[in-house]
Amino acid sequence: MTMSLNEVDAMVRKAARGAGLDWGLAEEAGRAARWLCAQGQDGVGAAAKALAGPKTDRCTVSSGARLADCAADLRNGPARFKDVLTPQLFLPFAALAAKMLQVTIEVDCDGHRAMTDGQSLTLSDDFPDHASIVTVRVIDVPVGIECPMSRAMPDPEDWAQLEALAKLTYAPATDESRLNGAGAGLSDND
Amino acid sequence: MIARRSPDVVMTLARLGSLHQSRLSFMRQLTRRMAREAWTFRTHTFDIDDQGVGHAVYTAQGPERVYSLVAFAHDLPPEMRSDRVIATAWDATFTLFDGVPSAEDIDRLSQNIPVQEAGRVSERELTVSRANRSVRLWEHFVDALAAGQQPDPDQLEAVGYLMRTTAVYGSGKLGAADREVIENRPEMQAPFQAEMLTVYLIRWFVRDLVEHMARAKGGANAVRLDPGMARRLGIGNSTGLGMAPFIVNHPVLFNNWIMAREEAIARVRSIDQAAEDDVTCFTDLLGRAEISVAAWRTEHPVQIAKLNDLKADIGILKSHLMSVNWNAHLPWDDLLNWSEGHLSSEGQEWLASLVLEPYGDIVDGLCSCMADSYSQANIINGAMPLKDVRELIEQSFGWALAVDWADPAQTALAWYVSEEKLEPRLGNRFEEPIASYEQPLAPARDAAEAYRKAGKFPGDATTAAFLEKHPECRHTVRRAQMARFAPYAEIRSNTIASDVLPIDMLRAKLSFFGVTHFDPRSDRWVRVCMYAGAPYPLDLSSHNFDHWIYPEAIQ
Structure with a gap:
């Protein structure tokens, strides 16, 4: 089954919130997964793996956000991150930095490389699920133009995992909420 | 050029809950295009x-x-x-x-x-x-x-x-x-x-x-x-209620709608001389718009009172128009300035939409500015000095910094999503078990909180340093930075106060669709009418595509 990118964004945002991330980071997670899917990558799978990991400041979404927030520093030299789970999810944040700086950025995970100019992405087939050292730097290489994808085809198990996390953001119904929460209550049979 | 109205005036919920359709409304954009292109x-x-x-x-x-x-x-x-x-x-x-x-x-x-x-x-x-x-x-x-x-x-x-x-x-x-x-x-x-x-x-x-x-x-x-x-x-x-969060969740898009309408109003206000045809168009459509108001039915006490205000406003306006000197300079600016001292919000916004009607040539071009095509709006600028973020919060939420957020009446409600078919709902924070499920739909409270926390940082700190310490303020900082180019992005009222009327949020959005006859069924539910008076597809032509929303007198 294919999903719209809006569905991916919304599901990952809710799942990230359900996993315990603050709202602003959950928004980043949703957009990051969406961007990866638009590049033809498995953004849903990357998000599912990342959200299964620790929700501390070592979480890939938090580190990625820090990378984007400190984008200007990349002009002075590379940034390094240790022990990154699911570095694929780092790439959309590198893309944000590339957009802001209007440059190409390389993300090196223990020797496996990806490049993005913010719009397009190229990465090696063996891009790893875990990296001891991730080095992010500005490079002077143009990235080829890719045709963006408009649909995602997530693995059903990954999607189910995100749904389970998203469910944690929904309040269980009570009689009061059922009756008054949406504010209807009048008959619609008129 | 007369300036656009201040967001402090336009963006309160009471004002947003008084908006009316205009030439910029999405339904009217569609029928204009289809007729011109001979669909x-x-x-x-x-x-x-x-x-x-x-x-x-x-x-x-x-x-x-x-x-x-x-x-x-x-x-x-x-x-x-x-x-x-x-x-x-x-x-x-x-x-x-x-x-x-x-x-x-x-x-x-x-x-x-x-x-x-x-x-x-x-x-x-x-x-x-x-x-x-x-x-x-x-x-x-x-x-x-x-x-x-x-x-x-x-x-x-x-x-x-x-x-x-x-x-x-x-x-x-x-x-x-x-x-x-x-x-x-x-x-x-x-x-x-x-x-x-x-x-x-x-x-x-x-x-x-x-x-x-x-x-x-x-x-x-x-x-x-x-x-x-x-x-x-x-x-x-x-x-x-489900539609209400939309205008909070799409701040740039909502800004673009409001800013297009405010720019249109400012352009018409800046017209030095009103041509006779334009005055005739205005007075003719005013009469037709009055027929639509007369046909507006509601049983909701809040809307009944507003509707009565509007009907009284129309009477006051019509007698004022008898003494207007249309040959004076800046006649539309004079008229709208007068309305601010003599009409209710309903009447002021009804009139503000109506004065746009004769001026499709300077108004309709703004239709192309109403989408949100700025994809970088969501990117946080981490290099921005934190003091600038505080200033941006003061701009959009200066009023909220003076609110006593410890007063339970100011945070009485919480927006949440129910497990049942994911229906958005509003509940009482202090009486129902919902606070831990709260959606980020109280930007004013969150802005006041972020402002206070940012005040404890050194003056030369960056946004990035602040967010590393306070990730819970990230969504607020993102919104604050949007105010640089989206001055009408934020509602300037408390969306979780005990007396908030979600129907005001619904009406703000629906007015841009171009609906009429707002009929609230409760404080969080509204029925409206779309396309009444419009030509059916097979009858749509260059003669009837534009002003159909104003009923003609029944002979």
């Missing part, structure tokens, strides 16, 4: 039985592309009729198909569209929608037409529509095409054009369906609906 319309299929069950397909052909409304008609037991999102069946269900559907497409859609949220659609579908009958008006119309009579105009006026939509989903919902798939098509560039086209075609289908049911009941005795009466029929829309 053609066709009934492709009408396969509905005597019980009113079956499907129909209507096509709308533009210069480059064709769109089809696929409608499914159902026989709904009364006990299942509910406008809420928790409903599972409807009188009719719809999708807007990108192109003309094949038999296989119809077969696929017939298994998915009638169940709405329980089904899935594809990238070929642009919207998914459903509607319920107004039971009393529907039965009256079928009975009258079946007996060879025209329906009673008073009953038509009391309700205004035969069916009301209870949701029109787009932008990738339920698997439909994302906005990005269609946003570069000229006819879909403005916001909500696919949704507005869906409803426009639904109105045509509903007219055909009621005539079909009258024929099924009355046989040879049945008559067709008088075209003049058909034209007065709109499509209702029943909108609940």
Whole structure:
């Protein structure tokens, strides 16, 4: 089954919130997964793996956000991150930095490389699920133009995992909420 | 050039809850475009039985592309009729198909569209929608037409529509095409054009369906609906709390709507001399708009009071207009300045929309600025000095910094999503177990909190350093930075106060769709009317595409 990118964004945002991330980071997670899917990558799978990991400041979404927030520093030299789970999810944040700086950025995970100019992405087939050292730097290489994808085809198990996390953001119904929460209550049979 | 009004004036909920349709409204943008481009319309299929069950397909052909409304008609037991999102069946269900559907497409859609949220659609579908009958008006119309009579105009006026939509989903919902798939098509560039086209075609289908049911009941005795009466029929829309968060969750988009209207008002205010034709156009449409106000029905005490204010305002305005010197400089600016001292918010906004009417040449170009195409708006600038973020918060939320957020009345409510069909709801924070499920829909409270925390940082700190320590302020900082280019992005009222009226948020959005006759059913639920007075697709022409929203006097 294919999903719209809006569905991916919304599901990952809710799942990230359900996993315990603050709202602003959950928004980043949703957009990051969406961007990866638009590049033809498995953004849903990357998000599912990342959200299964620790929700501390070592979480890939938090580190990625820090990378984007400190984008200007990349002009002075590379940034390094240790022990990154699911570095694929780092790439959309590198893309944000590339957009802001209007440059190409390389993300090196223990020797496996990806490049993005913010719009397009190229990465090696063996891009790893875990990296001891991730080095992010500005490079002077143009990235080829890719045709963006408009649909995602997530693995059903990954999607189910995100749904389970998203469910944690929904309040269980009570009689009061059922009756008054949406504010209807009048008959619609008129 | 006269300046745009300040966001402090425009962005309070009381003001947003008084907005009216204008030339910039999305329904009117659509009919203008379709008439100018000479779109053609066709009934492709009408396969509905005597019980009113079956499907129909209507096509709308533009210069480059064709769109089809696929409608499914159902026989709904009364006990299942509910406008809420928790409903599972409807009188009719719809999708807007990108192109003309094949038999296989119809077969696929017939298994998915009638169940709405329980089904899935594809990238070929642009919207998914459903509607319920107004039971009393529907039965009256079928009975009258079946007996060879025209329906009673008073009953038509009391309700205004035969069916009301209870949701029109787009932008990738339920698997439909994302906005990005269609946003570069000229006819879909403005916001909500696919949704507005869906409803426009639904109105045509509903007219055909009621005539079909009258024929099924009355046989040879049945008559067709008088075209003049058909034209007065709109499509209702029943909108609940679920729509309210939209204007908070899309700050740049909402800014663009408000800013376009404020820019239009400022441009008209800046006109030095009013031409005689323009004054005539204005006074003519004022009279017609008054007919629409007279036909506006509501039982909700808040709206009754506002409607009475508006009717009184129109009287005051008409007597003022008798003494206006139209040859003076800046006549529209004078008139709007006068209105600020003499009319209620309802009256001021009604007038502000009306003065735009003669000036399509300087107003309509703003329609192309109403979409949100700035993809970098969400990127936080971590290098921005934190003191600048604090200044931006002061700009948008200066009023909120003075609120006592420890007062329970200021945080009495919390927005949350229920497990049941994911319905957005509003509950009492201190009486229901919902606070831990709260959605980020209280930007003012959160801004005050972030402002306080940022105040404890050194003056030369960066946004990045602040967010590393306070990730919980990230969504607030993102919004604050948007204020640099989106001055009308933030509502300047408390969205979780004990006395908040969510219907004000609903009305702000619906007014830009171009709806009329706001009829709140509670403080968080509203019924409205769409397309009443509009020419039907086969009658749409260069003579009737623009001012149809203003009823002509019945001879």
